[in-house]
Amino acid sequence: MALDMSYKGVMSRQDEIIKKSTRIEYSDYEINKLTFDYEKMMKDTGINLQDIIRIQRETGVGNTPLIELKNLTRLVRKISPNGKGARIFVKDEQCNPSGSFKDRRASISVYMAEKLGYKGVAAATSGNYGAAVASQAAMRNLDCIIVQECYDSKKVGQPEILEKQRKCECLGSEVIQLSVGPELFYSFLRSLEETGFFNASLYSPYGIAGVESLGYEIAMQCREQAGKDPDVVIATNAGGGNLTGTARGLIKAGAVDTKIYGASVDLSGLHMASDIDFNRKSFTTGHTGFSIPFTTWPDRADVPRSAARALRYMDEYLLVKQGEVFFITETLAQLEGMERGPAGNTSLAAAFALARELDEDQVIVVQETEYTSAGKHPLAQLSFARQNGIEIKFGNPDEEIPGKNIILPEHPSLINSRHYEMDKLRSSYIKNALKVVDVDELQDIDIEFLAEETNTNVDYVKKNLYK
Amino acid sequence: MNYDAKKGSWVQVHQIILKPEERTAKIPEETKKVPLELWVKGYLNVEGNIGDVVEITTLTKRRVKGELVEINPIYDYGFGEEFVPELVRIGEMVKSIVRGDDK
Numbered sequence A: 001m002a003l004d005m006s007y008k009g010v011m012s013r014q015d016e017i018i019k020k021s022t023r024i025e026y027s028d029y030e031i032n033k034l035t036f037d038y039e040k041m042m043k044d045t046g047i048n049l050q051d052i053i054r055i056q057r058e059t060g061v062g063n064t065p066l067i068e069l070k071n072l073t074r075l076v077r078k079i080s081p082n083g084k085g086a087r088i089f090v091k092d093e094q095c096n097p098s099g100s101f102k103d104r105r106a107s108i109s110v111y112m113a114e115k116l117g118y119k120g121v122a123a124a125t126s127g128n129y130g131a132a133v134a135s136q137a138a139m140r141n142l143d144c145i146i147v148q149e150c151y152d153s154k155k156v157g158q159p160e161i162l163e164k165q166r167k168c169e170c171l172g173s174e175v176i177q178l179s180v181g182p183e184l185f186y187s188f189l190r191s192l193e194e195t196g197f198f199n200a201s202l203y204s205p206y207g208i209a210g211v212e213s214l215g216y217e218i219a220m221q222c223r224e225q226a227g228k229d230p231d232v233v234i235a236t237n238a239g240g241g242n243l244t245g246t247a248r249g250l251i252k253a254g255a256v257d258t259k260i261y262g263a264s265v266d267l268s269g270l271h272m273a274s275d276i277d278f279n280r281k282s283f284t285t286g287h288t289g290f291s292i293p294f295t296t297w298p299d300r301a302d303v304p305r306s307a308a309r310a311l312r313y314m315d316e317y318l319l320v321k322q323g324e325v326f327f328i329t330e331t332l333a334q335l336e337g338m339e340r341g342p343a344g345n346t347s348l349a350a351a352f353a354l355a356r357e358l359d360e361d362q363v364i365v366v367q368e369t370e371y372t373s374a375g376k377h378p379l380a381q382l383s384f385a386r387q388n389g390i391e392i393k394f395g396n397p398d399e400e401i402p403g404k405n406i407i408l409p410e411h412p413s414l415i416n417s418r419h420y421e422m423d424k425l426r427s428s429y430i431k432n433a434l435k436v437v438d439v440d441e442l443q444d445i446d447i448e449f450l451a452e453e454t455n456t457n458v459d460y461v462k463k464n465l466y467k
Numbered sequence B: 001m002n003y004d005a006k007k008g009s010w011v012q013v014h015q016i017i018l019k020p021e022e023r024t025a026k027i028p029e030e031t032k033k034v035p036l037e038l039w040v041k042g043y044l045n046v047e048g049n050i051g052d053v054v055e056i057t058t059l060t061k062r063r064v065k066g067e068l069v070e071i072n073p074i075y076d077y078g079f080g081e082e083f084v085p086e087l088v089r090i091g092e093m094v095k096s097i098v099r100g101d102d103k
């Protein structure tokens, strides 16, 4: 009998398709509807940090330089009170084969796919991850399909996404391009079923384990170059894998006092599944449209239990404006001679603002850069925004309204680190948990789980549950 | 008859995956009004014209049917269609502050 390929039909086979394409039995880790054993899931990859580093060396991933941004720090100090202005370092992750830290994630997944005997790999991503999977697949002689949300209903694509599509194709991958909408997952499942390829999910334990080497390298390099652990490491945050893996690596390196900050571009007011809003944003990742939903409920990903659980590790969460990231991107190019892409520069903008509040002897590490090019460059982005009726002007970025204008700071002192209340994220997570399980059903083990998930304690959770 | 594309040409085809009425509930109204569409590239299995429903073989050897929309599709984005002079000003601003001649 022919398989039912309708939306309902394919979605009803979801568990089966995911299991066949990941070889992970997620139910093994589930204690009940809510609680699952995260650490066991990570451990059962059977891959430790040494293995990760070895596997990544096989394909030239990792071991990227940590660079001190001396002119940028100088600029910070020029506009800060005496004694303020932390040293800013950046981990130049664009040196990875496909140009971003995403190679670390792809490297372990594609290695597993090869080891388990799959003929190819597939991933659902509109981001740099597609290029990373395509690149790793090329090195390991596997076929590759990337499923990408690419166009609005008029077949107009954000230049950054078009660049990401080109790169996948130029690395030899097949790209399935879709119009806006979360039903992308349906197309992705269909491709997995049709091809029998490995699901190189961004959110599998392999993907996240692969980022641990990044945190580990940062600790080692920072000790060598600055003589101490970083005071703060800032990660651009969307789905949460970047922050999660980096934090886990830092902990494994013993950098337990280092604070982990997330940073995202504030795109509040724009709907991620809107055919109209789709091309009214200048950032396609590292923004609040992904970050807030995923931080407050990670298990909305393409696997049942996401290994990216940012709230477990995040000490603070900073928001920056689109105009600030463009400003910093240009500043990095013209003061430091480094042209880099938008996602990495999101945390750099936050670091710039934060550095003004910290002492001169403190160290902030921006944990990634990404490559830039046609499509990703501010020239492409701002020109596209203008074409779409977005006003671009100098002024105070605090007044920026996503989808309406982009405000470039009149002066670098107007770049601001806006602390998003952690309490809001945590209570929102707990609220989301109560959509899965009834408050009366909760047992001690669940309360402990919620405390781990929100990086708080049992009292905090109880106070939120029963308020 | 002359066809737009010969058999074996590298082309892009287009499909409607879900009609507006088949889309899932939790999306904004403007998205619900439009279909979910798909584009993919591959080699044309028979000759065809733009607008015809044709079959292609993709790089992963999948056979896909769809409307022929482009032949030898190019990448036509770049560094923007209009220069953005504000970026020049940012460079000058930060350099003058660092060098101390911004007064």
Ligand SMILES: Cc1ncc(COP(=O)(O)O)c(C=O)c1O
Residues within 6 Å of the ligand: A100, A101, A102, A127, A128, A129, A236, A237, A238, A239, A240, A241, A242, A243, A285, A286, A308, A343, A344, A368, A369, A370
């Ligand atoms: C270069 C870069 N930095 C940061 C991110 C954010 O990572 P995550 O989605 O794991 O939070 C992404 C991906 O979306 C990315 O491509």
